[in-house]
Amino acid sequence: MKQPVYLDYQATTPLDKRVLDEMMPFFSEKFGNPHSSTHAFGWETDAAIDVAREKVANVISAQPEEIIFLSGATEANNLVIKGVMDVWGKKKPHLVTVATEHKCVLEAAYYCQRLGYNLTVLPVNTEGMIDLEQLEKVVTEQTALVSIMAVNNEIGVIQPMKDIGKIVKAAGALLHTDAAQAYGKIGLDVDDMAIDFMSISGHKVYGPKGVGALYKRAGRHTALTPQMSGGGQERGLRSGTQAPALVVGLGVAAEISHSEMGQEQGRLAKMADRFVSKLSKDLPGLVLNGSGKKRWSGNINLSFPGIDGDLLVSSVRNLAVSSGAACASAVSGPSYVLEAIGVSETNAKSSLRIGIGRFTTDEELDFAADELVTAINALGGLKA
Amino acid sequence: MKNKVYLDYNATSPIRPSVIEAVTTAMSVVGNPSSVHAAGRSAKATIEEARSKVAALVGSRPRDVMFCGGGTEANNTVINGAGASSLIVSGIEHDSVLAAAKVAGIPVYTVQTNVDGIVDLGQLEALLKEAPEPALVSVMMANNEMGVIQPVHKIRNLTKSYNARFHTDAIQAAGKINIDMPSLGADYLTLSSHKIGGPQGLGVVILAPTAPLKPLVVGGGQELGRRSGTENVAGIAGFGVAAYEALVGLAGAKAMSDMRDDLEQRIRAISNEAVIVGEGAKRLPNTSCIAMPGVKGETQVMHFDLAGICLSSGSACSSGKVKVSHVLSSMGYTDELAESSIRVSLGYDSKPSDVDAFVAAWKALYERVSKKA
Numbered sequence: 001m002k003q004p005v006y007l008d009y010q011a012t013t014p015l016d017k018r019v020l021d022e023m024m025p026f027f028s029e030k031f032g033n034p035h036s037s038t039h040a041f042g043w044e045t046d047a048a049i050d051v052a053r054e055k056v057a058n059v060i061s062a063q064p065e066e067i068i069f070l071s072g073a074t075e076a077n078n079l080v081i082k083g084v085m086d087v088w089g090k091k092k093p094h095l096v097t098v099a100t101e102h103k104c105v106l107e108a109a110y111y112c113q114r115l116g117y118n119l120t121v122l123p124v125n126t127e128g129m130i131d132l133e134q135l136e137k138v139v140t141e142q143t144a145l146v147s148i149m150a151v152n153n154e155i156g157v158i159q160p161m162k163d164i165g166k167i168v169k170a171a172g173a174l175l176h177t178d179a180a181q182a183y184g185k186i187g188l189d190v191d192d193m194a195i196d197f198m199s200i201s202g203h204k205v206y207g208p209k210g211v212g213a214l215y216k217r218a219g220r221h222t223a224l225t226p227q228m229s230g231g232g233q234e235r236g237l238r239s240g241t242q243a244p245a246l247v248v249g250l251g252v253a254a255e256i257s258h259s260e261m262g263q264e265q266g267r268l269a270k271m272a273d274r275f276v277s278k279l280s281k282d283l284p285g286l287v288l289n290g291s292g293k294k295r296w297s298g299n300i301n302l303s304f305p306g307i308d309g310d311l312l313v314s315s316v317r318n319l320a321v322s323s324g325a326a327c328a329s330a331v332s333g334p335s336y337v338l339e340a341i342g343v344s345e346t347n348a349k350s351s352l353r354i355g356i357g358r359f360t361t362d363e364e365l366d367f368a369a370d371e372l373v374t375a376i377n378a379l380g381g382l383k384a
Numbered sequence: 385m386k387n388k389v390y391l392d393y394n395a396t397s398p399i400r401p402s403v404i405e406a407v408t409t410a411m412s413v414v415g416n417p418s419s420v421h422a423a424g425r426s427a428k429a430t431i432e433e434a435r436s437k438v439a440a441l442v443g444s445r446p447r448d449v450m451f452c453g454g455g456t457e458a459n460n461t462v463i464n465g466a467g468a469s470s471l472i473v474s475g476i477e478h479d480s481v482l483a484a485a486k487v488a489g490i491p492v493y494t495v496q497t498n499v500d501g502i503v504d505l506g507q508l509e510a511l512l513k514e515a516p517e518p519a520l521v522s523v524m525m526a527n528n529e530m531g532v533i534q535p536v537h538k539i540r541n542l543t544k545s546y547n548a549r550f551h552t553d554a555i556q557a558a559g560k561i562n563i564d565m566p567s568l569g570a571d572y573l574t575l576s577s578h579k580i581g582g583p584q585g586l587g588v589v590i591l592a593p594t595a596p597l598k599p600l601v602v603g604g605g606q607e608l609g610r611r612s613g614t615e616n617v618a619g620i621a622g623f624g625v626a627a628y629e630a631l632v633g634l635a636g637a638k639a640m641s642d643m644r645d646d647l648e649q650r651i652r653a654i655s656n657e658a659v660i661v662g663e664g665a666k667r668l669p670n671t672s673c674i675a676m677p678g679v680k681g682e683t684q685v686m687h688f689d690l691a692g693i694c695l696s697s698g699s700a701c702s703s704g705k706v707k708v709s710h711v712l713s714s715m716g717y718t719d720e721l722a723e724s725s726i727r728v729s730l731g732y733d734s735k736p737s738d739v740d741a742f743v744a745a746w747k748a749l750y751e752r753v754s755k756k757a
Binding site: 004006008011012013014015020023024027028031032033035036038039040041042070071072073074075077078102103104105107108111201203208209210211225227228229230231232239240241242243244245246313317319320321322 | 388390392395396397398399401403404407408411412414415416418419420421422423424452453454455456457459460478479480481483484486487576578583584585586587600601602603604605612613614615616617618619682685686689694695696697
């Protein structure tokens with residue numbers, strides 16, 4: 001067993017060896033600019049990008065031409081939120097999102113608010129779920145866009161996208177979902193769930209960093225203003241030379257995740273259960289944050305009452321775990337997501353996110369449980 | 385495609401073997417650079433090391449280097465984020481500057497070039513007097529289609545005396561000519577990784593210590609809040625190595641321009657009609673834009689492709705479109721001549737035998753069409 005044990009799969013996932021193998025030729029002999037339409041080097045990489053487009057689309061039952069490649073989910077979220085409000089905001093100045101969204105969605109939404117658009121930030125209940133009745137009330141014919149993430153990055157809860165889709169569609173608004181943590185992990189169907197835009201990240205599904213995709217439903221009603229102008233790549237929605245190696249990597253990562261989804265879900269659910277039961281036996285006071293049922297098994301967010309999370313992280317040096325979102329981890333102070341689900345400040349400060357995934361083993365989790373119990377006892381044990 | 389002759393380095397450069405090694409090594413290491421655990425800190429260290437190398441290529445401070453998703457994004461970020469009230473761009477800028485300027489929502493003025501492709505400084509000064517302050521002037525250091533190098537120091541002096549900010553797109557210049565950001569004094573300089581032998585999908589904005597920059601992409605606050613989104617760690621590691629190699633490779637610039645000059649002389653020896661665009665100006669050592677009057681660029685490109693030679697009839701970004709190069713039009717060439725030009729661009733891996741192959745293929749085509757005429 002390699003140490004430190006990597007248990008931070010929400011921050012980023014290791015690159016799957018099978019993905020790297022497919023990427024390698026595009027770093028060396030297949031180096032062409034996919035936009036070079038005058039010679040074979042360009043045709044070759046252009047064709048590879050089209051194959052990847054199809055693979056990425058298949059996972060969510062979309063059409064290949066509805067996939068736009070870009071540099072990551074943050075860029076995708078920015079593009080949808082700012083781009084849709086720019087096109088539709090004059091007619092429909094209202095934007096809806098949720099308090100527990102990723103920071104880049106919230107920041108982009110606040111940016112729109114500063115431009116003068118109306119913003120509603122929906123709260124969540126103690127399970128981390130949004131209230132569908134409240135959503136129905138808030139979304140009106142004035143609403144251009146509703147942005148709700150499928151799986152939360154900090155607490156792993158899964159929002160009912162199908163029900164949300166029905167409500168948003170009935171009101172005539174567009175639905176965007178940040179699926180950075182959900183894509184390739186849970187079943188997503190853009191038609192069944194009436195999703196108009198979906199943000200996808202490469203490095204959260206065992207693909208490379210620096211690449212992502214945006215699903216954009218075909219049609220004029222989903223028009224958005226591009227953030228990047230230039231050579232007109234990606235049908236004019238995202239200029240800039242595509243990175244064939246990264247795009248190919250995302251395609252292969254998507255394909256693998258798709259074909260192994262069911263198996264992986266089962267394996268992770270069993271491992272997570274075993275880990276949490278083992279820990280609770282030794283630490284009866286621990287709390288699992290977020291819904292116990294509607295959650296992605298790879299995310300285990302725990303509070304250890306009475307323990308300082310930062311102290312805990314620094315006393316389990318053999319575990320790569322995090323006390324919250326990676327982007328926020330350099331900033332001290334309790335997580336806004338835990339605050340939104342009503343976790344007390346002391347419990348929020350005592351929380352730890354344990355992220356497991358494709359390469360995690362039971363052996364590693366047993367080791368992690370032992371390390372945590374030892375460290376917590378050394379810090380004085382849990383206080384109810 | 386081993387036996388093909390690649391003469392399209394300005395579209396994209398083959399990745400250097402040392403870069404592939406750095407990327408592969410970094411790919412096999414897990415860790416989000418924003419995470420505070422050991423895996424995250426090691427990813428962060430990889431990025432910072434690369435940042436120093438990229439900074440060294442242009443002589444700036446590492447903290448003034450902002451990584452992003454490519455040259456196009458870098459240019460868009462500067463055009464939109466400099467806080468300017470008006471824009472002055474040259475007519476020969478890359479599409480990523482021109483198109484971004486068009487939709488920036490502030491007045492845009494275009495400064496033309498002379499027939500050698502050099503920006504008209506008199507017109508620039510007149511525009512600086514007219515444009516609402518503060519203006520942002522964007523003139524590329526060297527052009528992608530014909531390689532002409534702009535008098536960026538003179539442009540900087542002009543912009544300084546009119547309180548304007550100055551951006552130079554150095555994407556094609558990097559690794560081919562010496563760049564020194566402090567002595568140049570530009571406010572913004574942009575670079576792209578895949579034009580210097582690094583991986584695709586990466587660019588940088590290099591800022592003067594005093595230059596403001598509003599982010600284009602907001603979120604987790606990476607890159608000092610200037611560009612959110614998890615960094616492409618492996619790509620950045622490769623970019624760093626490519627920057628280092630590009631800096632070292634500057635020593636070979638003379639050999640490269642000799643090879644290019646040899647190519648042009650041999651074309652001249654075949655035909656008096658051939659026009660070498662921008663010949664009268666200082667140019668990048670690797671680029672040659674050659675017109676064969678009366679023969680369409682696309683026809684020529686097809687001919688070369690059949691002969692196993694890859695080159696383009698303009699920039700790669702416009703090569704899919706059937707339109708005349710805006711660069712050559714801006715220099716005052718007729719549509720007819722602009723349509724008959726091709727671009728040859730050499731790189732670190734080019735050999736004299738590549739030049740031989742090109743000259744032979746050019747000669748064969750020229751003789752065939754002259755016979756017909």
